[in-house]
Amino acid sequence: RFCLSGSDDKTLRLWDVSTGQYLRTFVGHTGAVNSVAFSPDGVLLASADRNGGLFVWEAENGREYLKLGGHGGAITDLSWRNDSNILGSCSEDGSIKLWEMENGGQVKSWGAHGGGVFSMEFARDGRILSCGRDRVTKLWDQNGGEQRAFEGFSDLALRTSFCDETNRAISGDWTGEIRVWNAADGARIGNLV
Secondary structure: OEEEEEOOOOEEEEEEOOOOEEEEEEEOOOOOEEEEEEOOOOOEEEEEEOOOOEEEEEOOOOOEEEEEOOOOOOEEEEEEOOOOOEEEEEEOOOEEEEEEOOOOOEEEEEEOOOOOEEEEEEOOOOOEEEEEOOOOEEEEOOOOOEEEEOOOOOOOEEEEEEEOOOOEEEEEEOOOOEEEEEOOOOOEEEEEO
């Protein structure tokens, strides 16, 4: 019922989708906001910016809950684990980092894609799918162990998503090619046109 938007003006805004009413502005970023995400339980929301700033906010009142630091480049994407206890972030510094939400501690960090990570997403079972500047989509366990690297694209791999119902990995590249793979064996099932 709520919509969150990030902006180049370094703010994010919360809207009520049912009425179209603007509710509040969140201020604190020092760079353009690249990614925003509600926790699955709706209690928290996270936002990340081009300068490596990462904030977690209380959704109900807009108060800053955590300010997380550690990326050495622009943060490009965020994803919450299904239980809302872990937030994942990825960056142009090539890393994926996992943060616990009780105290904001970094629980894991690993180099995922040479040159930068553009997209990441938690699967329902806790695995993590990512893609990046190295043109490859990868599937990880939560300890940063690579489970599978899928066939590389001919250009930058920009976005990725995991279909939990079918156990499929889906990614698209700079040229607009969208591939679908079976996550179990890595076989390409086809392309979306």
